Amino acid sequence: MVTALFSASTERWDAFKGPLEQAFEAHGLQVNLVLEATPGEVDYIVCAPNGPVQDFSPFTKLKAVLNLWAGVEGLVDNATLNVPLCRMVDSGLSEGMAEWVTGHVLRLHLGMDTHILGQDGVWRAGRIPPLARDRSVGILGLGALGQACAQALCALNFPVSGWSRSPKSVDGVTCYSGDTGFEQLLCVADILVLLLPLTPATHHILDATALKALPKGAMIVNPGRGPLIDDAALLAALDVGQIGQATLDVFATEPLPPEHPFWAHPRVTVTPHIASETRPSTASQVIAENIRRGEVGELLLHVVDRNAGY
Ligand code: NAP
16 A cells, blocks of 8 residues: 655645546555655655645655646755656646647637627728638747647648757657757747746746747747746837737736736736646546556656756
């Protein structure tokens, strides 16, 4: 019998308890899944970075920390965490992100706001959007989520480019990496989607220089992390028309304060960090599989590279 401590909000516990127990059974595991335990008896912690466990040092028998989120900031630099840390790669999370991103890319591409917000008796004829094949989408980050979005956008005929740290090959996607690749991708991205993790190397990666490298009037969709973008530079770029529109799901401060200029900006859409989330039924399978692997000494899935920060 192994003990797994669940360290996240009570809402998450209510959503995950049943699916996790089913997944453990399906994987032939005997797991004592608990909300509280004597630290020295805990084998695995299933956690959210903002969960109650912040000091991992009392957990002397701990084998791994299994994150419920894809993003690991808040855990990756925790000096008390000295066992493998696994991030969440969940098919449900990826599917949800692909739906949210394609929805917002299509909305920007088709200029839907003109008619949704313009129900004012003015017949605005003659504004036919180009075909998707003539609008290029660039995705910063070609990981689990970036690739899912790239594939969904390719299926809609958008020419898709992606950028990652290591060179990649993804069917139908023009792949770039490194500093030169970053500039090459920016030059062609009529719509730019940010799906990078937040690390020291990606903080403010979309600064004034990068915004200027985009085609004039480019549109931005950010479901990655708020601090990937320099907010002041984005507001300045919107004001001069360098950036046409921005749809932002994540922010440096969340909730986004009511007085923040993004709320009132006519060409910014704010969504409250709802692009996608870990889905209990599919994510529980991933957690159970990792505990199974841990118990038989196999390599764990999705182990975070603590040096790279993701
Ligand atoms: P992932 O699988 O780890 O992929 C990250 C991608 O970013 C990889 O392609 C990686 O390159 C690339 N990358 C990282 N650092 C880089 C750098 N310095 N330069 C160039 N490329 C770099 O992560 P994921 O599961 O796709 O998730 C991405 C992010 O989405 C998460 O970290 C989180 O912040 C965000 N997220 C948001 C929501 C929401 O609801 N808004 C939900 C879930 C996740 P390599 O392929 O070479 O490693």
